[in-house]
Amino acid sequence: MTRQNTRLGILLMIATTFIFAMQDGLSRHLVEEYNVFMVVMIRFWFFALFVVALTARQPGGLHAALRPRYPVLQWLRGIVVVTEVGVVVMGFVLLGLIETHSIFTCYPLLVAALSGPILGERVGWRRWTAIAIGFAGVLIILQPGMRVFSPAAIFPLLAALLFALYGLLTRYVARGDSAQVSFFWTGVSGAITATVIGMWFWEPMAPRDWGWMAVLCCSAVLGHWLLIRAYEVAEASAVQPFSFLQLVFIAILGTTVFGETIAPNVAIGALVVVGAGLFTLLRTRKLQSRRG
Template sequence: MVAAVLAFSLMDATAKALSPRIGIIPALWTRYAGQMILVLFLVRHRFPAVLKTRYPLLQLMRSLFLLCATWCFFIGISNIGLAEATAIMNINPILITIGAAVFLKEGLGPRRLIGIGIALIGALIIIRPGASVFSPYAIYPLVAAMFISGYNLATRFVGKDENIWTSLLYTGLFGTLVLSVMVVPNWTPPDATSIGLMILIVIFGTTSQLLLIQALSQGEAGLLAPFGYTGLIFATFWGVVFFAEFPDMWTIVGALVIASAGIYVWHRETFRRAKE
């Protein structure tokens, strides 16, 4: 899970650098089409078995959720700091906890409810609606967090019965088809630097999905979710190194509140299981 988050953070940093050069839709298309080409190459010896799925509608939903999440997040990181966007996005482990309780019956105790409330406060500290520094683009990572939570929960559900390569193949299918149509009128010929960044997005995006699917296939969604907070460290580091973006005090405070809430819930629930 930590390795998946690292790969995701590298993809996000690369997308932030690429989007201003060629546009958000071409950057999205690169992320999806590139992953599909690489996955098709990797599973070429597994056809046609890899196409068989017990959950065609859920696989479609997974792909749709991920497309919406990626789209919203790419818009966010193109307009606000990488650390700020990632901190807001990191409310998704709390949303996963709610969804895991509702849809996967993994349990939702009072401590988890307290953690959810605290995490929401942390997100509001970062977004600061009504303040002079508020940016409407800060809403996009929040919406992305909702979609990525749905994607993670669906992945957790199908992961029990589906081959990891089948899930990886269907992950990018819908997004690739939709974006392949949309990219035509929005295409900008890339220069050498842009091509290099496009290749990196493909590598990081595919690696992150493969690692995430593997993690969610082997562990409870609610248990794994807090490890996603390592993305706060990675995003802050890449933001400082590559974009000279230094998060302000309130972003750091909000991020710590969100992370503390998630870690508290994870610690208490793990302790409870150990006693049982």
């Protein structure tokens, strides 16, 4: 059993959020030049190779991973996460990194809201209040009737809903499948789904951009490996709040590299959403500790 080290887990989570932010910047750059389906497909090819190699080294290896208790739901998880990645990357191009991530950050609130009907969990009035406040923050960002509240805003909203669904499906299959089995199926079913769609949209890529594509793939692998390590050395409830730092790194990247600006309503709305999300996570942790 891995020794628990909360400080190391927090540092690993911060490193993970930084790498994922850089990964999103690379995705935006590539999708501005090439088809999103092809970029996502190549990204998942490398991710699938990583999870297969990682799973092969675990107890039970590939034999255990290929016999999940929930095969249909595992396939569905892969389909959902590939769709989510494609949708959110399109949001980066249409709305920018900062506005897309500010809206996407509401996904923990969607997880909390949907955990009742999907997982049968009880959501108390405090978390429902936090959820309502969080979505008020989303409305502050969107400014109904203003520029951001446009057809393009559906991309980060849909991505947040898909990522929340992916998280809930992951929690559901955890009742019968190990985390390693689920991780394996995320990569493999995701790569197969991405290939079925992306192979029809192949286009030549410049040598320089193949280099950026390689960096994107390596960053995806490194980010997921660090995330796994963070959850191995510390409790998820202790490190999860630090995932919101990705929004900070995105803001720095968006303003310095892509010339984006942070509108006051986006900053205020993002703070409201993050605050509501943190409260929801802490409240969930408190309830879990009582049950434990």
